[in-house]
């Protein structure tokens with residue numbers, strides 16, 4: 173076992189707080205980074221950066237993400253409550269730096285689209301704005317909010333109402349999505365971004 177670095181739960185607690193947070197944020201590994209687009213009832217738009225998007229189920233078609241504790245103002249959360257709608261917009265290398273800036277706090281009255289230099293895209297039937305520059309975007313209606321008592325976070329579940337993928341050849345006839353051709357960005361924790369390469373595909377039957 174000597175080749176392993178070991179860290180007990182007690183050692184975790186005694187670590188420098190920032191080091192612990194960075195390490196634990198990265199421990200669960202790589203996930204797709206999404207910009208979540210929302211707006212309030214007056215259509216003031218908002219953009220936030222999220223790495224916790226997870227598949228909840230296919231029938232009905234649901235996706236969820238984790239929202240930090242809402243003791244402080246969180247525009248994404250307030251807007252979702254107001255409009256019962258949000259959009260997920262994948263990130264690509266050409267606007268990664270601008271997308272990262274959407275993780276900063278901005279005044280509720282200003283549009284984060286303007287602040288970071290991305291373009292709002294409004295589509296019929298979806299109350300929330302999409303990111304024009306994104307090549308994979310999903311419009312969702314609010315389905316359910318679950319309180320996670322352990323740490324006061326929330327699991328926000330949305331039902332997929334519309335999917336937009338740029339290019340005719342990204343979704344194969346069998347439903348397989350060629351993420352690599354969309355040039356998607358994945359992220360570990362809150363700072364380190366990666367691009368992706370496909371390795372193998374094995375069939376799954378159940």
Ligand SMILES: Cc1cc2nc3c(=O)[nH]c(=O)nc-3n(C[C@H](O)[C@H](O)[C@H](O)COP(=O)(O)O)c2cc1C
Nearest residue numbers: 220221222223224238239240246247248275276362
């Ligand atoms: C890479 C990255 C991923 C993030 N993922 C999440 C997340 O999954 N959930 C969350 O509540 N905040 C997450 N954040 C923090 C939000 O981006 C930040 O709170 C932002 O201000 C939210 O936008 P809002 O204040 O307009 O709602 C993440 C930040 C970064 C840099």
